[in-house]
Amino acid sequence: MTCEKCKKNHATYHLTAKENGQMREAHLCEECAKQAGVTVKFNFSIPEVLGSLLDVKPPTTSGSKANQLRCPECGITYAEFKTKARLGCANDYEVFRTELVRLLEKIHGATSHAGKTPQTADSQVRKENELIRLKRDLESVVKSEDFEKAAMIRDRIRSLEHELNP
């Protein structure tokens, strides 16, 4: 079926409306439906929904303070999270904990996990993960010329490498 407004696109929205006491049907394409102000139920993105949840209340003083919170690990602020709707790292869940708890309550109606818990990854895997992280950290502290810290990291890398390949 072709859209009755633009007569070009395929009609994907089939609407019924009451007009002057008479039922009327309209068949519109996505674009024309949007232009006609039809709320499109299927076409919302998660950031939009999240955005609307985050802005339920007008910003308060505590809100603006929260906006300035910054995660020391990944560097994003709560304000940045609000615009992107994506967190930067696992540590954000601690740094923005109070704000996130409120948000989780709105999204999920709950704030605590009740599902599966991982069997702790075996120590070999954890050591490998740590090794990768330490090597990355080493690069960045060398760049910032923090040689004291670099020496500590290097020692830890050596001992881990020794443990993994004795």
Place this chain on the structure above:
Amino acid sequence: MKVEELLGQSGEWLKGTGNDSDVVISSRIRLARNLHRFPFLTVATPAVRSEIEKFIRPRLENTRLPRKLNYWSLPEITLIERTLLVERHLISKEHAQAEGDRGVAVAGDEAISIMVNEEDHLRLQVIRSGLQLDEAFEEIDRMDTALESQLHYAFHPRFGYLTACPTNVGTGLRISVMMHLPAAVLSKQMDKVLQSLQRLNYTVRGFYGEGTSPLGDFYQVSNQVTLGKSERDIIAEMKKVVSEILKFERSWRVKLLEDEPRKIEDRVWRAYGVLKHARRITSEEATELLSAVRLGMNMNLLTGIPPKVINELFLVTQPSHLQKIERRVLEPDERDVVRADFIRRKLEGL
């Protein structure tokens, strides 16, 4: 294995088997997981992205999974091949169009796919034909446990599995049940269904997920809540919801047949006639008509067509599949001709 070799096989969800397959096309479950101590992809530099992929890939390949995986690095395959993976529901549209190091591991029969570096470091997916939520969950849970011994996941004692978007945190579990609801649409009852689902915190999307409009009366119903409930509870609730929609759709099929048998028969046969004889057809029109034929088959108005043939036509008439089958790039106009030819050949002699 090359991406185009997938064309020679029929994806799991196309089989047209499984419980309630007159209404339910497929049951899909995905788990969102991130690695401990790597930043989320939101802030990952290209070098870190590459490091994450290099870390995950060998571990995926080493994990003893039930079926052998093929890994494709997405920057190394063409856009048409990536879109083909989207059309087969193996990766998301976003994953196909994104940039940087990322990939997907797919099991030979396409029931399993694992996206690496999508919105989260890992997105595991299991898809089954028809309504098979328990089976799909058992499979994905086993896979998740096997991977967990190789990869240290980001997990928080209070918030559960940590994800880039708080809408996925906790279980990281998203169930999507793809349903064919032509009778509800024809009887103009879909608004009712959509409204009650929204009230229950379920989202409804089109054939190809977020941001796509419903086409051919296919709707994907998904849970929104991932936190505060166990995986089993989320599945049990979804099963209840699906069974209500099933009853609703079936009762409207019966009613359509009772009230206006000629009208519905005409719709089905007309659709079949156009598909059998058209010389040009767009993918939207093909999907709408195939939907009517599928309804006719399930209402026993049209017999003798194997469900698999119709299900496969839904897929192979999509733009990237058509171009891969023809082994060349086709302009949209040209595609419509090739598509019509292809459908006629498939339906010939049935």
